[in-house]
Amino acid sequence: MRSVSTARQVSEPISSWDPYARGCPSRDVLDQIGSKWAVLVMGELGRHGACRFTQLRQQLAGVSEKMLTQTLRTLERDGLILRTVYPEAPIRVEYELTPLGQTLRGPLKALTEWSVQHIGEVLDAREEYDERVGKR
Amino acid sequence: MRSVSTARQVSEPISSWDPYARGCPSRDVLDQIGSKWAVLVMGELGRHGACRFTQLRQQLAGVSEKMLTQTLRTLERDGLILRTVYPEAPIRVEYELTPLGQTLRGPLKALTEWSVQHIGEVLDAREEYDERVGKR
DNA sequence: CGGTATCCTGAAAGATACTG
DNA sequence: CAGTATCTTTCAGGATACCG
Numbered sequence: 001m002r003s004v005s006t007a008r009q010v011s012e013p014i015s016s017w018d019p020y021a022r023g024c025p026s027r028d029v030l031d032q033i034g035s036k037w038a039v040l041v042m043g044e045l046g047r048h049g050a051c052r053f054t055q056l057r058q059q060l061a062g063v064s065e066k067m068l069t070q071t072l073r074t075l076e077r078d079g080l081i082l083r084t085v086y087p088e089a090p091i092r093v094e095y096e097l098t099p100l101g102q103t104l105r106g107p108l109k110a111l112t113e114w115s116v117q118h119i120g121e122v123l124d125a126r127e128e129y130d131e132r133v134g135k136r
Numbered sequence: 137m138r139s140v141s142t143a144r145q146v147s148e149p150i151s152s153w154d155p156y157a158r159g160c161p162s163r164d165v166l167d168q169i170g171s172k173w174a175v176l177v178m179g180e181l182g183r184h185g186a187c188r189f190t191q192l193r194q195q196l197a198g199v200s201e202k203m204l205t206q207t208l209r210t211l212e213r214d215g216l217i218l219r220t221v222y223p224e225a226p227i228r229v230e231y232e233l234t235p236l237g238q239t240l241r242g243p244l245k246a247l248t249e250w251s252v253q254h255i256g257e258v259l260d261a262r263e264e265y266d267e268r269v270g271k272r
Numbered sequence: 273c274g275g276t277a278t279c280c281t282g283a284a285a286g287a288t289a290c291t292g
Numbered sequence: 293c294a295g296t297a298t299c300t301t302t303c304a305g306g307a308t309a310c311c312g
Contacts, residue, residue: 027251029251029254029255029258030170030175030247030248030251031170031172033170033247034166034167034169034170034171034175035170035304036167036304036305039166039170052273052274053273053274053275054273054274064305064306064307065274065275065276066275066276066277066305066306066307067304067305067306068275069274069275069276070304070305076265077261077262077265077266078258078261078262079257079258079260079261079262079264079265080258080261085274089273090273090274091273091274091275091312092273092274093273093274093275100254100257100258100261103250103254104250104254106246106250107243107246107247107249107250108247110242110243110246110247111166111169111243111244111246111247112166113243114239114240114242114243115163115165115166118165118236118239118240119165121215121236122165122214122215122216122236124215125213125214125215125216125236126213126214126215128215129212129213129215130213171284172284172285188293188294189293189294189295190293190294193294200285200286200287201294201295201296202285202286202287202295202296202297203284203285203286204295205294205295205296206284206285221294225293226293226294227292227293227294227295228293228294229293229294229295
């Protein structure tokens, strides 16, 4: 059954894509990036190069087989990662970034770097906010 | 009730933050960014400057009042946007990016620009993938 | 080894009605 | 105007068992 419901039906006519509009294709991509494991997988493959399924599952401690498979399938479908099967025994499968996937590394890196650099400020803001709101 | 459950309990000791690790604070931020409306709100405020509640709801056609409020609250708590109440009658509330929020515009822009630039390739990849898989 | 196939649950999203 | 309260629906995510 091939309905992971990743790409929901886009019924609107495809014209004048506002990158911020609802139901627009580029928005789909953002949704996928925002999904729980996609960024993690991309990051792992970006730093390690080719990885096997089990390797990935270990690096991303906590991911279930189902979610890892689902994430990998979606990324593969979007052309961001390449899946190669080596029909040995036991079977071996390797995942790696495609050239297209490589081009996404920059933007992704910018975002994670931002979060690392500014997490302190965010945490402070939260603390201050909670105090302000709690005191009422 | 102030438990939007945005920030789930981080029980682990705070040491050696791997930006990719589960439950790490910077990961929280990414999760929030990935949430359905946060990027849209940030984008809107980034381009328009200060906006009122109703203005935002109209720009982001499709958002429910509840989700908009929730998104705005979380972003405010994280110190990314500023909420200003003008106690006139009728009341007026304006939202705008904080300096911290401004620093996030770049990374966010990089990501949306990527999606606009490469959406064609992604769509092609999907088509090819579906054909490959369907034919089996 | 590298997955599917099922079932289940909690949280997210949405609809609707009401309010300071 | 700018929300809050409440209810319902949806569905991502996880647990488990099994398969080529």
